[in-house]
Amino acid sequence: MKEEVLELAKKQKIKIYPEVSIKTKDDLSLLYTPGVAELCKIIQEDKNKMYDYTSKRNLVAVVSDGSAVLGLGNIGNKASYPVMEGKSLLFKEFGGVDAIPIIVRSQEAKEIIKTVEQIADSFGAINLEDIGSPKCFEVERKLKEKLDIPVFHDDQHGTAVVVLAALINSLRLIGKGKDIKVVVSGAGAAGIAVAKFLNSYGLENIVICDSKGIISKERENLNWAKKELLEFTNKENLTGNLKDAMKGSDVFIGVSAPKIVSKEMVESMKEDPIIFAMSNPIPEIMPDETKEAGARVVGTGRSDFPNQINNSLAFPGIFRGVLDARATDITKDMKIAASKALADCVGKDLKEDFVIPSMLDKEVHKKVAEAVRKKALEISMLTLSTTKVRRF
């Protein structure tokens, strides 16, 4: 495979191919000077006209400092570039979004924020990627405050949106409601975002574990992002390890480490357990073992097992939707709309091995986009003056 990867990498992945071209003197005067001056004057009058008359409307920056690249860790900004390029390919293929990698040299939150703030006017939205936790929360929060375009840390929200979609369908299949106990293993960017998002959806019994066990009031030296989790998770203040957490739970969601869940731990769960073991490439527990231990629905992050729970199902459609709506933010309601649309794509084909659609199915991305666009417009109409979503 390596040879093939290297061969493909000699091709230009970020290649500009404009819809117009300059061949004649007339083209020059319409597309460059003196013609462009007309556009400049219009935008000087009304900055929002950038969306009508420039490429900003469809451009997304995929921003990373390379501090937390999936499976590779802190490899620095330059070495992270191929991931951002691959992401840009997915943006184009599945969302029709023109995305370009912007790798930032500093790994300090303050510098990343400042840099993105300085260049943001060039883009219609910002996708943050592979930025370490808990720094990623600060970077995203501050940028959302400062910028008038959507900012989305995909490692967090992309994962959370797809997990909720798979969970909605799994619960529908099994016939359980929101009164379930969910255990999240992993308290990095993805785990924390999943916990927060499921809670915002209405799940109230969530216990989250990191490598040291259950996050509880008794734990010392928790970083601020983990401390914040105590505001809504683990209301019974359970202590102990992952095994203790999983006893009597309905759902296990792993975004943590390979092979840390045993069959016995699955057996200790309530009837019809739902297991999303998404550690990549080796899951927290392999699907065959999970099934043997009595799990009803099993998902992983891998493409060679059923139910691949992968953020690539969410981000292309979400960005397509917000760009089409010219939204200025991606809100919780828009993300829930994306999850529901994703879940609906499965429709009447719903079964244990099919709770989430394939990311290669382009219709899926279109449906996510449409749901997000509609929700963005709905929000902008409902809350004219208070929302950050642009009005029409």
Next chain:
Amino acid sequence: MKEEVLELAKKQKIKIYPEVSIKTKDDLSLLYTPGVAELCKIIQEDKNKMYDYTSKRNLVAVVSDGSAVLGLGNIGNKASYPVMEGKSLLFKEFGGVDAIPIIVRSQEAKEIIKTVEQIADSFGAINLEDIGSPKCFEVERKLKEKLDIPVFHDDQHGTAVVVLAALINSLRLIGKGKDIKVVVSGAGAAGIAVAKFLNSYGLENIVICDSKGIISKERENLNWAKKELLEFTNKENLTGNLKDAMKGSDVFIGVSAPKIVSKEMVESMKEDPIIFAMSNPIPEIMPDETKEAGARVVGTGRSDFPNQINNSLAFPGIFRGVLDARATDITKDMKIAASKALADCVGKDLKEDFVIPSMLDKEVHKKVAEAVRKKALEISMLTLSTTKVRRF
């Protein structure tokens, strides 16, 4: 024309069209995870491999703060975006370079420098554009020091390279050598760069004027960039206005303001005057008047007169050349090579109305690129350890 410009602006000018695409699971694993990890590891080992295995090799950022947009002034970064987009179209059409606009929110030199430094690893070269003088000199100088990729302020050097090309051919036609007196009108980015570049080419008798007259030791309140000019211009310490400067001169180069040169001023020059009146859209003196006043060679910045002296003749080929050579800098020698290649494109067709080729002739850009590439490689071989040009 306005209607047509607006219609064209609805098209995506910065549109990504990758040379590869993701249609199957295999594509996904080769072009995204897990395949890209191979590329990440290679680059982590050797950062220069970015040029072999990522789009950096052909990507240029067109950076502006919108503080000095030609003909429009300080219109801010957002309103300047259409100019940067147009520039990107020229990059693609004439140089095969994938260029994207990056508009920076701050207009402080320090912030612009910091921002570009932070994102520079994403690109193979930086084109600075429409940044006010004298700030542009500081921004460019500091970025050239800090970055290991070429940085080129086109308003300065693009203009200077094309002026020199036109001048080489004009002098060849007339039969004059380097012992000539040149008057430059305009002491902004372009004027200062033209004066410096002609001097570095070996012209020693240069007098430069701004709107207040000849820049001399007697002038008060000169900004630092204008003061620096006194080190090599106006060695006779002439004082007075543009009219005084032009008396007995051989060449007039205008990058200043409309209609500030009279027929009498041209008549006061030496025999066979060369007049490049490049103020746009209205030249310092109109070509018909210039000819009536006895000028031998007349150039303007306009496409509707002969001899259009326009920086678009230079930058696409220069960037193509440095990207192909993987050069880390654009040196004086590389710019002179570009000027000579441009002049050579005219060849045996040289005549008074044809001292510079047309920018719509694609062969011209290829020849400039090849000359710059060769010179870059030559420099890198001659000065192995001291040059900033990357070795092979």
